[in-house]
Amino acid sequence: MSFSACAGRLARLRGALIQEDLDGVLLLVREGQNWESAVYLSGYRGTSAALLVSRDEEILITDGRYLVQARSQSPFSVVEQGNRSLVEAAGEEIRRLRLRRVGFEAERVSLRVYREMESRCPVEWVDRSDLLPLLRRIKEEQELRLIEEAARKAAGAFMETLGVAGPGMSEREFAALLEYRLQVSGAEGGWGSHSFIVASGPRSALPHGTPTERRFAPGEWFTVDFGARYEGYVCDITRNVAVGTLDPWARDLHELLVAAQDAAAEALCVGVSGREVDRVARSLIEQAGWGEAFSHGLGHGIGLELHEAPRVSPRGEDILEAGDVVTLEPGVYVEGRGGLRVEDDYVLRMEGPDRITQALPREFFVLR
Structure with a gap:
């Protein structure tokens, strides 16, 4: 990421600090958790750091393993952690800057760490768990290019994996081969934080059916929910594959899901709520008699994380x-028989939505 991109994001963050009457904000990266917001603001992608942004300074604290990396990746002032804990080191910087009201992410901090924060630095800690997700929600053009590249690599890897798949391959083997193909393509691999979903036969009725040793059998189908990560950004795709022959029931259901997705895409426009878009797709599925079998929200945001704002669901209050x-x-998922899902990624522009994952056809694939 360019240092100029960091500057623009820091400017927006500082605008939010002023609006919220905060002197600064502290972000913690521990054991690789919460690296997404760190890389978004600073460019740094190590697994341990404290980022402190005040209205005038931006500081990145990390240990000796990451000092060279931090200085090369980020325009922040890099401070060596030394023998201190991250919280202790951050507290010293907070006192040096004389900050009094500091935002933090309660959703990303354990109770033990919060107690250390209170003990080490008795400032007014203000939970602003929504601050970075809101800043990260609207994607810049360079972010969109990375998501689009992830989608292209995912499409190619999926087709290559289908080319060698067949009856007798296990769900786990398919997932592992797909992950390998992604890495060979130049992607970082899959999502990292989540396993792919590969669910065959009756197991396809499990919306989150992680791969097992179950083997693909003729006359069945399997559902694959997968994606690539490229330079930090992810795509999220679901496709269905028949083994040998295409079950007419599954074929008709697949056509219904594609129609529901198309209708939702037409409703995807600036100013509508996520709930309204969900309602369009859900109505078609309900009219076909499968309303109770559609057991989850229609969609979610993606970016550096697999699940981000906004929500596109019956509870999706976000205005797009x-x-x-x-x-x-x-x-649609029917216990004992199976299920299917069709998933694509869309970017919303002023003139309407674009399907980012268009490189991969939405057809019901068939292994011969």
Whole structure:
């Protein structure tokens, strides 16, 4: 990421600090958790750091393993952690800057760490768990290019994996081969934080059916929910594959899901709520008699994380804006028989949505 991109994001963060009457904000990266917001603001992608942004300074604290990396990746002032804990080191910087009201992410901090924060630095800690997600929600053009590249690599890897798949391959083997193909393509691999979903036969009725040793059998189908990560950004795709022959029931259901996704995409526009878009797809599925079998929301935002704002669901109160990137993934799941889902990623522009994942056809693939 360019240092100029960091400057623009820091300027927006500082605008939020002023609006919220905060002197600064502290972000913690521990054991690789919460690296997404750190890289978004600073460019740094190590697994341990404290980022402190005040109205005048930006500081990155890390240990000796990452000093060279931090200085090369980030324009922040890099401070060596030394023998101190991250919280202790951050507290010293907070006292040096004489900050009094500091935002933090309660959703990303354990109770033990919060107690250390209170003990080491008795400032007024203000939970602003929503601050970075809101800043990260609207994607810049360079972010969109990375998501689009992730989608292209995912499409190619999926088709290559299908080319060698067949009856007798296990769900786990398919997932592992797909992950390998992604890495060979130049992607970082899959999502990292989540396993791919590969669910065959009756197991396809599990919306989050992680791969097992179950083997693909003729006359069945399997559902694959997968994606690539490229330079930190992810895509999220779901496709269905028949083994040998295409079950007419599954074929008709697949056509319904594609129609529901198309209708939702037409409703995807600036100014509508995520709930309204969900309602469009859900109505078609309900009219076909499968309403109770659509057991999850229609979609979610993606970016540096697999699940980001905004929500596209019956509880999705977010009003959609230009620059939002969301999934649309209608699905139907029937216990004992199986299920299907069709998922694609869309970027919302002022003139309407674009399907980022268009490189991969939405057809019901068939292994011969």
